Amino acid sequence: MIGQLDFWLMLVLLLFALIALEVRDLLAAVGVLTGYSFLMALLFAELGAPDVALTEAALGAGLTGVFFLVALSFFDRESED
């Protein structure tokens, strides 16, 4: 049961990572990356590492999103490639 949850979580993680790479709107990319971090935290918690999960949820989903948004507010929203 838990192994199956692992499998689906990793599949959705891969999907989120591909979307974050491919999407043209950089604001949407930051949002998808934040969702990726939340799923990563869920995966860590499910693997039995709540400390790492808390770090990932606070840093990856909270602060890096804010830093990316601040950096984004200096530039255009469209991706070049």
Add this chain to the structure above:
Amino acid sequence: MRFASILLLAAVGGFLLWGSGDLPQRGDPESPASTGISTYYIQNAYHDSDTPNMVTAVLADYRGFDTFGEAVVVTAAALSCLVILLRRRRREDGSETGVFPDLDGDAPGGAA
């Protein structure tokens, strides 16, 4: 180029998947990660430091020097961010809006 990068990605991913077949099962008591020093931590962390959360005991007590190094690195990162970014701003418009005007010797009004 795009096709080549996708091919490279698939190759590396397949290689890693193939290699992960040899990893020990999660929670395997015979695996190298569970037979070394970690058994000492699991058995003695509570009696040594009265701390139920083993991770905290390892991070802040047994491996305290690692944590101290991490702390110094975080402070150094903040310092270098401030120095690099604030100097650049003062060069651009010449005003004294930075946090530490004395850092830059050649700024107008700064300490020589």
Add this chain to the structure above:
Amino acid sequence: MKSLTSHYDSLFLHVVTKAIVPLIQIFALYVITHGHYSPGGGFQGGVMMAASILLLRITLGEASYRRFPREAGLAIAGVATLLFCLLGFASVVFGGNFLEYGMAVPGADPVRLRYWGIFWAEVFIGFLVWGALVAIYDALVTGGVE
């Protein structure tokens, strides 16, 4: 810079921010001080404290510098690093190794000493991460070229 200081002004935003920031900070202090018993510790709690200050910075704009001045971030980080270093040297004075909390006070119970050593280490790490992250954010926002 411009998009962050000329922010979208809304009464709801200000009220909700002022209501939610103390809750975030209380939870962050809980995470820092209960590293012994629950997941978390100095680093995670410090990140939460920094996140609450960043929320103030983004919502209130220039007015937040009155509550948490620009210099405070680096000052907190530096003082916390110095105190962590002194905590490590406290046991060196009485013949122990660096950061060997059990030797810090001669005659006391080493187990309790290590408990309190871990506690203070977590507190210093938490304050250090808090100050450092806010300092990095301020450098990014005020240091950029307009």
